[in-house]
Amino acid sequence: MSRKPLINFNIPKAGRITTDRIIGAVVVGGIVVAGWNWSNKIPYAGPYIVKGKEVLLRALGFRYPLRDALI
Numbered sequence: 001m002s003r004k005p006l007i008n009f010n011i012p013k014a015g016r017i018t019t020d021r022i023i024g025a026v027v028v029g030g031i032v033v034a035g036w037n038w039s040n041k042i043p044y045a046g047p048y049i050v051k052g053k054e055v056l057l058r059a060l061g062f063r064y065p066l067r068d069a070l071i
Helices: 019-037 046-059
Strands: 008-011 015-018
Touching (some): 019 046
Antiparallel strands (some): 008 015
């Protein structure tokens, strides 16, 4: 017997949106936000995340670090 999802939308070009996909997107979003905000405190991977933030922000036209852009 399979369980039935609480949320179940069928969008023609996007496919099925179910509870599992929503929870997965929230978890991945939380990981991305945590990595962005606390990248200097993550051991081993932190410097790579900081470099990625720098490249991304410069590509978007912002100065890095952002606190210098507010002056």
